Amino acid sequence: MSNGSNTRLIAIIFIVIIIVAGGAIAAWWFLVPKEAPPNPDDVAIVFATGRLGDKSFNDGCYQGAVDAVNDFDISFTFVEPDEIAQYEPFLRQYAAHLPWADPYDVIISVGFDQADAVMAVAEDYPDQAFAIVDMFIDPATYPNVASLLFAAGEGSALVGAIAGTVTTQDKIGFVGGMDIPLIREFAAGYFWGANFSNPTFALDNETGSADFVHTYVGAWDNPTLGESLADGIYTGGSDIIFAAAGKSGLGVIDSAVKQNATPLAYPVWAIGVDSPQMFLGTDDPDNPVAPTVVFTSMLKRVDLACYWVIEAASVTGTPLTGLQFHNLANGGVGWEDNETLLGWTWPTATRDILEDLTEGITNGTYLVPIDFPWLG
């Protein structure tokens, strides 16, 4: 029993005590079930991997939730996953509503690539209401899921028809984010609408029509490339570009602003997409005043669709299920009509064409193409 071993013994006991105490605190912190607090939020949103700030589905859905918060006494929470693999864990996390006591009224998934994850989770939580944006899930198998779809081509046809009346060069352009079917639907509707209001546009493109160009940036989040490409299209003689390219499309609007800043032979325009973007074409987007270079935007009312979903789930108490199709008939798609920002009023002829088109599409007289059949 030397002194050294004694101190060593005390030290070892001391270390053991500290480890046990630390372990106990940690165990208390993590494992002891605390009384589950009430859920602070009523609605949970899992956004698509494009993140907020995409001025498209994600921002639209966010806007709808914010509107719902302002109108009803509810609150919402959200996450921005950055890859597909995170969807299912997030959805399960929300469906299990840990560590909260009560479940969410509805869980909204944004983006088509969440479909498989939503189906897997909805099967395990049949009492939890889900909604998925931009994808169809069969309500026969999954009665607790609402599918929110949008007829993007119909809205594109409207702005195309306006573009057909506005253009002075009789040549219009389209900038897409990537050459994928969803974006082709925008382009097809747009050119079809331009042809509807202004028959000088030839849709027959077997040999190549000089009347319109459609191009693809190849990236969703690169405004610099979008701007460069738009510069080229304006230089090539088109005076209107419809940008359906996510954040790259913001560069198209920048390009239109710059092209107009120094006098050209003719004014050039841009058309916004998904959300109201006319303010982006003004001199100072923070305090938008007329004039703007974005004379209209194709509106995909994701905000309205999400607002309805939240209203049904949280206020009415009966969540929406099945296919919720949003088209011209129910105002789910449309065009941005903002004459204060525009600085002039739309001529009656234009409005007549739009009315005719809306009515025709609604009652099925006119069928908007969803791809380029004429490209072969």
Place this chain on the structure above:
Amino acid sequence: MTDSSKDLESEMGGSPPKTMDGSMTTFLGSMWEQITGFFKWHNLRRSLIQVGWAIMSIILALLVASLIMLGTGFNPIVAFSTLIGGALLQPDIIFWWATPLILTGLSVALAFRAGLFNIGAEGQLYMGSMAAAIVGFMAMLPIFVHPLLALLIGAVVGGLWAFVPAILKAYRGAHEVVTTMMMTYIAVPYFTTWLAAGPLRDPTLIQPQPQTPAIWPTAYLPELFGSFYLHFGFIIGILCVIGVWILLKNTVLGYEMRAVGLNEPAAEAAGINPKKMIVISLFLSGCLAGLGGAVEILGYYHRFYAGWSRGLGFDGITVAVLGANSPMGVLLGAIFFGFLRAGAIPMQTVGRVPAEMIDVIQGLVVLFVAAPKIVEWLAKREISWAQWIRKEPMKSLPIFLGSLFALIGSMILLAMAASMFGTLMVLDLIPNLPTLILTDPYMAMHVATLSLAIIFGVIGLYVFYALLRLEKRAIWAFLPLSIVLIILGVVNTLIFGGSLLIPLLVIGILGFVFAIWSYIVVVRQGVIFGGEF
């Protein structure tokens, strides 16, 4: 044996394995030796030191990440507690996330051992996953055969995607960092997206989207332990770890690859064809990455989505670097990153901290691993501390534990300051703060607590550093720090209704005890301060 091959042997620490010339039994026998040798003390100790270094880098990265969180107004304590707690509650997500990382990590590590930096594992992963998906939904094959064929073709296609840079590197000297990266940009946003959006699009969808049809159920990899996520791919990953380990340690090919990686001229002089080795190792590296993609498609996604992976290949670089390019290290590193990713999910939903923190931590880990000198310096300190604690525990322990408590206390204080500052920002009170302090005693208290927390948080960091360096001044700063911790704990709970009373009290009281004890040790027993010990 020429002189140069002798040089090579001394550099490599051994002669090439002869096993391939002998029979199967000698091969197995030598493998057994390798495996038992792994568990011999000196080998284990070497691996433990490697692990220790990696852990040091991780701790440093977490510290810097906490500072960044504090600077940007997030609470690191909330972040890390939700991260750790959440990950431990869902261990299957940890291993699921680790699965592709094991394979891409092995891919990068294998190339690195041969002196090549395969930065384009992401592209190979995409090509492999696309190939596996094509086999999965196009071919009609019986169970067992179907997934095996899909995995094989996925791996080969991934390997072929690395083959082009390999050939260019070997015969034209084109830098593989640039060429593999270019191959990745070709594959990820353009080629596979075009395939998924065009010729291979799922025709059954109402709204056309860039994804292929689902693969046949015969091609599914089975789930493990009834988990929603974890699948048989994890076992394949473990098998690959063992396979690469055997390849590098026990085969002539592995020896030659390592020889080229260590010293190309010497290897060439010793009769190894470096060009061949470059091509073979990059091809194998691509195969592993492709397999990583194939496994995920067959095991979890069951179809190819355009852009399904956001950087599993790039994370593989981090994993390989953290694992010091050894197969076992890659396994541990992948599980660590799986842990981070699994914890990131509750960290976002419950803790409300953005997942980008994980990316930041990842980058910092790589930076610290890349700078072995910093870690070495700390490890030396650590070792001398450990020796001192073993020799004189009564003198050293209070000081060592005191430094740790100072660190924890300062982190809590800074986190508290961050959340209080966040409250001020949210309520938009900062512009008219001076008038508020004068008129509203509650606000004055708030601001006073906030500034006290910031000041003593910084002092705590200093105490941690100075106690570790055995500076006498640190003890004088430690006493007031502990007292402030106790006071703030009380103030936080009684006035602001916070919940930090118990942790702050525990840390404050223990810190106080340590401070007094260290003082007694220093004054009574005369520990020499300020120098090396």
Place this chain on the structure above:
Amino acid sequence: MQIIDVLFWGWIIQATLTLGTPLVLAGLGGMFSERSGVVNIALEGMMLMGAWAAVAASWYTDNPWTGVFAAIISGLILGAVHGVISVKLKGNQIVSGTGIILFAAGFTTLMLWVIWGTAGASGQVITLPEVRVPIIGLVSPLTFAMLALIPICWYLLYRTPFGLRLRAAGEDPSTLDTAGISVENYRMYGVLISGMLAAIAGAQMSIGFGSRFTIGMTAGNGFLALAAMIFGNWNPIGTLFAGLFFGFLQAISYGVQFAPGWEWLIGYSSFINMIPYISVIVALGIIRRSVPPKAIGVPYIKEKQV
């Protein structure tokens, strides 16, 4: 029709300059670093950080030139990190570069979240005042800066003692050391200049031509710049031509999408967008064999003075 052709080629030149400027600037940066013997694959991360810093500073001050200044500072910081790790601490240069790329990607996205509340894109900021050149169109001032930097860099590298020592640090460090000049210092200078130029390249992408920062906006331009530098044989003039060549290929890949008579290509736009990347591989692999500085990638460890 002829006027359209002139305008079209004018646009091609403008797009070449716009898309080539960041490549050339970052390539020059990479050149300084690699000439001094330090591999710098961190260019991508430095560009991203510079792009973010430029937008963040312009956002708070409403002045794009402070943005450029902030970008330079951020580049110097990252350059210092890379330099300290790979020169002073003798770490692995490629691993350090990878760490910086990962860190920059995570940090900039985190800061998007912190400043603008979204992880996708920043708010709109004021662009650097552009100059309208006849026929070509709008050109960023940083493009002129880039063109002016080429002769300056050339002079610095080949006609000054500084340049001689910098090159010696990469070719033959032991001779430099014998002459009593610190190899470490010159490598640090190289890496710092590299960080600065790469960050300006990032600023060109975010506020030189565009007006906002988006997540991961450099999208491989750092690696393209590295390729331009290698293709340009590690010298300023070569880098200029290689960078502009890659910019030209990118411009062409857009141009053919709307040039009259090329409409049949539209179905293959994914392949057209691949052209720059494929051409880099072709350029590096087939057209010319590259010879890097001799001592590149090897940390210099001073021999013991006897």
